[in-house]
Amino acid sequence: MIWLDTIVQGILLGGLYALFAAGLSLVFGIMRLVNLAHGDLIVMGAYLILTIVSVLGINPFLAALIAMPIMFALGWLLQRVVLNRVLGPDILPPLLVTFGLSIVLQNALLEGFSADSQRIGAGLLETASWNLGPVTVGIMPVLTFASAILVIVGLNQLFYRTSLGRAFRATSDDPVTASLMGIKPAGVFAMATGIAMIVVTIAALYLGMRANFDPTIGPARLIYAFEAVIIGGLGSLWGTLAGGIIIGVAQTLGAAVSPEWQILAGHVAFLVVLLIKPRGLFPRAYD
Amino acid sequence: MTLLETQNLTAHYGDFQALFGVDIRLEAGQTIAIIGANGAGKTTLMRSIAGVLRNAPGMIRYDGTAIGALPADEVMAMGVSMVPEGRKLFPSLSVEENLLVGTYGRKIVGHWSLDTVYRLFPILREKRHVPGTALSGGQQQMVAIGRALMSNPRVLLCDEISLGLAPVVIRDIYAALPEIQSSGASVIVVEQDIGQAMKVASTVYCMMEGRVTLSGAPGTLSRGAIHAAYFGAHA
Amino acid sequence: MYRVQTRTKASQIAGLLALGLVIVGIILPAFASRTMIQDLFFILSMLTLAQFWNLLAGYGGLVSVGQQAFVGLGAYAMFGGVILLGWDPVPALILSGLVAVVIAVPTAFFTFRLQGAYFAIGTWVVAEVVRLSLATWKTLGGGTGTSLPRTASDFWGTAQVAALFDVRAAAARDIVTYWLALTLAVATIGGIYALLRSRRGLALAALRDNFDAAKSVGVDATRMKWLVFLVAAFGTGIAGGLIYLQKSRISPDAAFSVTDWTAYVIFIVVIGGIGTIEGPIIGVLVFWLLQSTLADFGSWYLMILGGLGIVVMLFAPRGLWGFVSDRTGVQLFPIRRRLIVTKGE
Numbered sequence: 001m002i003w004l005d006t007i008v009q010g011i012l013l014g015g016l017y018a019l020f021a022a023g024l025s026l027v028f029g030i031m032r033l034v035n036l037a038h039g040d041l042i043v044m045g046a047y048l049i050l051t052i053v054s055v056l057g058i059n060p061f062l063a064a065l066i067a068m069p070i071m072f073a074l075g076w077l078l079q080r081v082v083l084n085r086v087l088g089p090d091i092l093p094p095l096l097v098t099f100g101l102s103i104v105l106q107n108a109l110l111e112g113f114s115a116d117s118q119r120i121g122a123g124l125l126e127t128a129s130w131n132l133g134p135v136t137v138g139i140m141p142v143l144t145f146a147s148a149i150l151v152i153v154g155l156n157q158l159f160y161r162t163s164l165g166r167a168f169r170a171t172s173d174d175p176v177t178a179s180l181m182g183i184k185p186a187g188v189f190a191m192a193t194g195i196a197m198i199v200v201t202i203a204a205l206y207l208g209m210r211a212n213f214d215p216t217i218g219p220a221r222l223i224y225a226f227e228a229v230i231i232g233g234l235g236s237l238w239g240t241l242a243g244g245i246i247i248g249v250a251q252t253l254g255a256a257v258s259p260e261w262q263i264l265a266g267h268v269a270f271l272v273v274l275l276i277k278p279r280g281l282f283p284r285a286y287d
Numbered sequence: 288m289t290l291l292e293t294q295n296l297t298a299h300y301g302d303f304q305a306l307f308g309v310d311i312r313l314e315a316g317q318t319i320a321i322i323g324a325n326g327a328g329k330t331t332l333m334r335s336i337a338g339v340l341r342n343a344p345g346m347i348r349y350d351g352t353a354i355g356a357l358p359a360d361e362v363m364a365m366g367v368s369m370v371p372e373g374r375k376l377f378p379s380l381s382v383e384e385n386l387l388v389g390t391y392g393r394k395i396v397g398h399w400s401l402d403t404v405y406r407l408f409p410i411l412r413e414k415r416h417v418p419g420t421a422l423s424g425g426q427q428q429m430v431a432i433g434r435a436l437m438s439n440p441r442v443l444l445c446d447e448i449s450l451g452l453a454p455v456v457i458r459d460i461y462a463a464l465p466e467i468q469s470s471g472a473s474v475i476v477v478e479q480d481i482g483q484a485m486k487v488a489s490t491v492y493c494m495m496e497g498r499v500t501l502s503g504a505p506g507t508l509s510r511g512a513i514h515a516a517y518f519g520a521h522a
Numbered sequence: 523m524y525r526v527q528t529r530t531k532a533s534q535i536a537g538l539l540a541l542g543l544v545i546v547g548i549i550l551p552a553f554a555s556r557t558m559i560q561d562l563f564f565i566l567s568m569l570t571l572a573q574f575w576n577l578l579a580g581y582g583g584l585v586s587v588g589q590q591a592f593v594g595l596g597a598y599a600m601f602g603g604v605i606l607l608g609w610d611p612v613p614a615l616i617l618s619g620l621v622a623v624v625i626a627v628p629t630a631f632f633t634f635r636l637q638g639a640y641f642a643i644g645t646w647v648v649a650e651v652v653r654l655s656l657a658t659w660k661t662l663g664g665g666t667g668t669s670l671p672r673t674a675s676d677f678w679g680t681a682q683v684a685a686l687f688d689v690r691a692a693a694a695r696d697i698v699t700y701w702l703a704l705t706l707a708v709a710t711i712g713g714i715y716a717l718l719r720s721r722r723g724l725a726l727a728a729l730r731d732n733f734d735a736a737k738s739v740g741v742d743a744t745r746m747k748w749l750v751f752l753v754a755a756f757g758t759g760i761a762g763g764l765i766y767l768q769k770s771r772i773s774p775d776a777a778f779s780v781t782d783w784t785a786y787v788i789f790i791v792v793i794g795g796i797g798t799i800e801g802p803i804i805g806v807l808v809f810w811l812l813q814s815t816l817a818d819f820g821s822w823y824l825m826i827l828g829g830l831g832i833v834v835m836l837f838a839p840r841g842l843w844g845f846v847s848d849r850t851g852v853q854l855f856p857i858r859r860r861l862i863v864t865k866g867e
Contacts, residue, residue, distance in 0.1 A: 028639075032638075032639075033639075034638075034639035034640060034642065034643065036587070036642070036643070082832070082836065085836055086835065086836065091585065091638045091639045092579065092583075092585055092796070093835050093839060094639070095585050095587075095639055095642055096585075096788065096792055096831065096835050097831075097832050097835050097836065099587065099785070099788060099831075100789070100828040100829070100831040100832040100835070101828070101832065102828075103781070103785055103824055103825075103827070103828035103831075104824075104825050104828035104829055104832070106824075107821035107822070107824040107825045107828070108821075108825055110820075110821040111821045111822065111825070163387065163390075163391055166380060166384050166387060166388050166391070167388065167391050169377065169379045169380055169384075170377040170379075170380060170388045170391075172379070173377040173378055173379055173380070174375060174377060176339060176359075177371055177375040177377070178377075178388070179338075179339070179358065179359035179360045179363075180337055180339065180359050180363060180368075180369050180371060181363065181388045181389050181391055181434065181438075182360050182363040182364050182389075182391050182393065182438065183360060183388070183391050184358075184360045219646075219780065220650075222643070223643065223646060223647055223650060226640070226643040226647070227647065230636070230640065260654070260657065260658055260665070261658075263650070263654055264651065264654040264655065264658075267647055267650055267651045267654070268651070270647060271632055271647075271651070274632055274635055274636075274644075275632070278635040
């Protein structure tokens with residue numbers, strides 16, 4: 001039953017990728033902004049949690065709770081001060097500014113934390129597992145997956161049950177008309193990026209607890225997140241989870257064949273989906 | 288009391304000047320109409336008042352405050368609400384959500400609420416969970432009006448609300464006007480339909496090529512004068 | 523009467539100046555130091571990469587962050603030609619261009635399906651796929667890479683150059699690769715300039731300025747995108763081959779480095795001025811100055827470069843050249859057609 005085990009591990013890994021992707025998807029959905037620094041922001045979040053853990057000597061989950069408002073504020077400021085200035089019909093300025101930010105962040109982390117790989121210690125959780133008959137699942141991957149589902153449910157509630165969510169969707173549809181309704185698009189965008197950074201913090205927590213990380217791994221996380229978003233279909237959070245699972249399963253299957261195939265298999269799965277369903281598995285009816 | 292007025296209002300789109308010193312005045316409780324052909328500058332005037340286009344502060348005064356330079360969301364928060372041309376419902380929101388967006392970030396104080404809007408346009412209650420853009424043109428216009436009313440505005444700007452609608456539908460929509468007026472809102476309607484404008488407004492402004500070419504109470508304006516002001520023809 | 527003119531006085535002076543510079547560039551190895559030749563090689567090859575990225579993003583609207591795919595492919599194709607086919611490295615550079623184009627076709631096929639900004643990450647994914655695939659090819663060194671065989675180190679022209687200038691073989695190799703880089707850079711700038719001044723270039727500019735309007739007057743947007751993408755892949759591939767001929771050692775991580783072959787290139791174009799031919803030239807000089815003064819600071823250098831790119835994009839989105847050109851009206855490579863009123867009956 002080695003295959004079943006591989007697939008289950010892949011599905012659980014997909015939860016991590018969905019967490020990487022949710023923030024990217026949120027920001028793109030509301031303001032059509034693709035943040036090329038998304039992966040580096042996740043890595044930055046991991047270093048922030050690590051720092052809080054080592055300075056205060058507390059549990060990483062508690063540290064993530066402290067990191068959340070800090071990350072929210074950073075995201076809010078980033079949008080307010082920098083990104084709002086470059087939004088517009090021309091895609092070049094936001095891409096180049098976020099690309100620049102990615103380079104700056106990576107090197108700032110290198111300078112501050114060195115190139116050594118780090119890990120957020122989670123004690124017994126790191127190795128604990130459940131034996132479910134044919135498969136054994138680690139508690140950490142299960143927690144990751146459950147968190148991904150909680151994040152998606154939470155974001156959907158926010159989108160469809162609150163007035164802020166209505167403002168998000170209205171602004172996404174038509175910012176000018178939204179401003180006629182008293183909505184400040186610049187403020188809505190700043191809120192959205194702030195909330196995306198809270199999701200980024202959750203992703204960072206699991207990134208840092210599950211494996212070693214160093215300042216250079218951000219771009220690869222951006223790519224996984226992006227692939228999950230495109231496979232799922234733009235604007236669908238559950239689709240993003242499905243996309244993450246597809247990448248995760250492809251990677252674990254690839255790794256089962258040969259370790260050097262792991263990452264490649266995920267990319268190939270993405271290209272295959274792009275070939276068969278260019279608009280993703282669960283495309284939105286309109287754009 | 289003058290609630291809203293423009294003084295020598297000019298507006299530009301890049302190098303193109305769309306308004307050349309427009310003066311209009313809306314008294315509290317009054318309904319005025321702006322008429323004119325396509326391209327006369329009516330929508331530009333509405334967008335300037337609503338804050339979509341920014342102007343020099345003193346060009347537009349509302350309730351004694353210079354609002355010409357304020358952004359749309361602040362103008363709206365002060366009590367000037369707009370039904371935009373082409374209705375502009377939010378496609379990813381249901382009818383009810385479209386209405387609720389009109390109250391974003393503030394408490395409703397006054398006559399208008401979901402309930403009173405539904406009483407004004409009963410069909411919307413039936414369709415409240417349907418996406419706004421799935422409705423007929425007339426029903427979409429009702430949503431757009433209701434959405435603008437939800438904030439209980441003191442000034443309601445209605446831009447081309449009868450455009451593209453059947454006469455019977457237009458009549459239904461204008462039938463709502465008396466209740467809107469009695470709720471305390473002063474109204475500016477932009478119309479291409481001169482007859483409709485004459486019926487509802489106490490003052491009519493006719494625009495051509497970015498200027499007000501004629502104004503006055505409907506009874507005082509002759510057909511010939513309106514014709515000349517509207518088309519620029521020499522009657 | 524009207525006539526259409528694209529030449530300006532500045533462009534005529536610039537043309538003469540450029541001709542002079544090229545001549546100086548050709549005879550330079552006779553008296554320049556080896557370090558200077560190496561620096562110039564670096565500047566010229568980065569300039570070539572920057573011109574092609576500028577053609578893609580500044581004129582074609584194709585913001586690619588995956589051009590390292592073609593640098594690496596070109597480099598590996600040259601190595602493949604030498605190691606697998608026993609070719610001389612210099613003619614193998616043609617393989618660099620051809621292999622890049624061959625891979626660019628499926629790349630375009632996939633990435634053109636992605637809208638706007640997602641195209642950027644799509645190109646990055648393809649670059650990763652190519653890098654990871656090549657890392658599994660053991661004959662070409664796998665993940666650790668390989669060196670050019672000793673037999674290939676006396677490639678075309680090195681013996682003659684060594685005799686002509688009375689220098690060692692290593693210096694002669696630097697001179698030959700420098701001349702090749704000079705030729706490639708001049709051909710690139712000349713070729714792009716000619717392309718932009720042609721009817722196709724006019725169509726390209728029309729698409730960039732107003733996509734819908736250009737389409738409505740019959741410009742085939744998809745064909746233009748393909749043309750630009752394949753041309754850029756070809757040139758980037760040759761540049762990649764040449765860069766690794768000079769380095770003579772290759773590994774997947776270096777040849778497909780997003781920092782070295784895309785980030786630097788993007789900053790060169792953005793800082794210099796995107797959408798102009800002059801921009802990358804200015805940008806590469808600024809870049810080289812920064813690198814030679816700050817390179818010792820490692821990550822601080824990259825932070826400054828990234829920060830500078832962000833600041834330019836925010837406050838002077840048309841870059842240093844745009845800043846100069848806006849204030850002086852000078853255009854060295856005018857591609858805009860100007861209507862001149864001439865007296866007539």
